[in-house]
Amino acid sequence: MRRKRVVATLGALVVVAALGMLASSAGFPPGSRVRIELFELPGPSGAPVGPVRDGLLVDQLVEADPSHWAGSFADGHSLVATYVGVDQATARRALTDAGVSSAVRLEARSVSRADADAVRDLIQGSGLWGSRISGLGFDPYRCVVEVEARRPSLELVRRLEEVTSGSDVPVRIHWQLHAPRAV
Numbered sequence: 001m002r003r004k005r006v007v008a009t010l011g012a013l014v015v016v017a018a019l020g021m022l023a024s025s026a027g028f029p030p031g032s033r034v035r036i037e038l039f040e041l042p043g044p045s046g047a048p049v050g051p052v053r054d055g056l057l058v059d060q061l062v063e064a065d066p067s068h069w070a071g072s073f074a075d076g077h078s079l080v081a082t083y084v085g086v087d088q089a090t091a092r093r094a095l096t097d098a099g100v101s102s103a104v105r106l107e108a109r110s111v112s113r114a115d116a117d118a119v120r121d122l123i124q125g126s127g128l129w130g131s132r133i134s135g136l137g138f139d140p141y142r143c144v145v146e147v148e149a150r151r152p153s154l155e156l157v158r159r160l161e162e163v164t165s166g167s168d169v170p171v172r173i174h175w176q177l178h179a180p181r182a183v
Helices: 002-022 053-064 088-097 113-124 154-163
Strands: 034-037 069-075 078-083 105-108 133-139 144-149 171-175
Touching: 053 069, 053 078, 053 088, 069 113, 078 088, 088 105, 113 133, 113 144, 113 154, 154 171
Parallel strands: 034 171, 078 105, 144 171
Antiparallel strands: 069 078, 133 144
């Protein structure tokens, strides 16, 4: 009994070590859009200064035109709205027309919410949802689709590569190393 437990533990360590070796210094295997992440990277945080409704108005803009917006996030004391495929003057004009205050900072991104939603739809339709994947999201700060996976698996990385082939949207996997086993 004790020997099996050691083998299982060593097996888990081998998988984690293999995933670690597979990951490059940037977190993506060579030639891959799927990022392997065994820990959470810190991101922007803070409480934005300015009217609370600015965040709601930016969210409404993203919903109304997801191909030109990626989303928003708090960075220090600034609310940042991310735009895609237009110049900054056009993005600022859209914010002003929507009633957003000038306190909102603008940053250009290369991945729109529409691009991310298309990749999330591909992943949801892949059959991986529920058994191997427990969550999907989008990080507008880093412009990556985020996948929460139940167990480390090179096969999952390969499947996500297959499912998202043809897309330039990066995918970041958060492993839930201590998650209960799916039945």
